[in-house]
Amino acid sequence: MTTDALKIYPIKGGEVGRARLAVLARALAQTTERHLDRAGSLSGLTVVDVGCGGGDVTFALARRAGAKGQIIGIDLDEEKLGWARAEARAQGLDHVRFESTNVTQPWPVTGVDLVYARFILTHLREPQAMLAQALAALKPGGRILIEDIDFPGHFTSPECPAVDRYVELYIKLSRRRGGDPLIGRRLGLLLETAGYAGVETALIQPFARQGGAKDILILTFEAIAEGLVAEKLADADEIAEITRELKDFAARPDTIISMPRIFQAWARKD
Numbered sequence: 001m002t003t004d005a006l007k008i009y010p011i012k013g014g015e016v017g018r019a020r021l022a023v024l025a026r027a028l029a030q031t032t033e034r035h036l037d038r039a040g041s042l043s044g045l046t047v048v049d050v051g052c053g054g055g056d057v058t059f060a061l062a063r064r065a066g067a068k069g070q071i072i073g074i075d076l077d078e079e080k081l082g083w084a085r086a087e088a089r090a091q092g093l094d095h096v097r098f099e100s101t102n103v104t105q106p107w108p109v110t111g112v113d114l115v116y117a118r119f120i121l122t123h124l125r126e127p128q129a130m131l132a133q134a135l136a137a138l139k140p141g142g143r144i145l146i147e148d149i150d151f152p153g154h155f156t157s158p159e160c161p162a163v164d165r166y167v168e169l170y171i172k173l174s175r176r177r178g179g180d181p182l183i184g185r186r187l188g189l190l191l192e193t194a195g196y197a198g199v200e201t202a203l204i205q206p207f208a209r210q211g212g213a214k215d216i217l218i219l220t221f222e223a224i225a226e227g228l229v230a231e232k233l234a235d236a237d238e239i240a241e242i243t244r245e246l247k248d249f250a251a252r253p254d255t256i257i258s259m260p261r262i263f264q265a266w267a268r269k270d
């Protein structure tokens with residue numbers, strides 16, 4: 001984490017953050033690929049992945065665009081960008097580059113065909129500023145695809161008070177840092193207000209009896225623990241207790257845990 005803009009990001013970076021994003025990428029691979037299908041063929045196009053993190057979706061976009069495409073991942077976290085660059089080299093993806101950019105400030109690219117943004121608007125104090133930069137970077141007829149969370153919508157079977165408390169604490173921490181953990185439900189309105197045309201939305205909600213959503217919930221709680229203590233929203237004893245309860249509940253084969261509701265939105269620049 002390198003600048004003030006990232007101080008609002010409630011989730012720990014470093015190895016923990018990278019591992020969490022990799023699990024997230026695996027759990028969401030199918031639903032994100034189906035969302036990307038909405039853009040049609042990306043062959044040869046210029047695509048920006050906004051708040052790209054370790055580049056998991058950037059690489060999927062690069063495969064779709066092919067060697068004649070130009071793929072730019074932008075993020076402010078230098079550490080994640082370093083990992084993403086190394087991974088791009090390892091995968092031989094020469095048409096991908098990663099730029100350190102505050103996504104609410106002018107972007108290092110224009111004439112863009114497609115902007116993709118997953119789980120970034122929720123972390124911004126000014127989500128409208130990011131949508132305005134995307135509109136400025138897009139060429140007329142260019143498209144935008146967004147996925148973002150709506151945190152209160154978690155469910156479990158049977159009921160689990162530790163998950164309920166986790167959801168409550170995440171929402172408090174995200175708001176305390178200036179984010180909007182309920183931004184998913186507003187995506188359509190935000191896009192229309194920003195001046196996009198042809199706005200459409202859909203809702204998905206993955207869940208698991210094994211792995212996937214269960215792993216993500218535990219990794220996310222571990223990754224916000226430091227922030228919860230710093231903001232005095234929970235103390236170390238409560239965090240240890242919740243962690244134990246979450247792990248016990250998730251380990252049972254007869255329990256189900258969901259991810260947050262995830263809204264998908266798509267639109268174009270006229």
Ligand SMILES: C[S@@+](CC[C@H](N)C(=O)[O-])C[C@H]1O[C@@H](n2cnc3c(N)ncnc32)[C@H](O)[C@@H]1O
Pocket residue numbers: 005006009021024025050051052053054055056057074075076077080101102103104117118119120123124
């Ligand atoms: C939850 S991660 C999502 C990463 C990636 N989109 C994915 O779905 O795997 C959010 C990312 O947004 C980045 N971020 C947060 N605020 C930012 C800002 N103002 N400018 C650029 N990147 C930002 C963080 O560094 C982090 O990598």
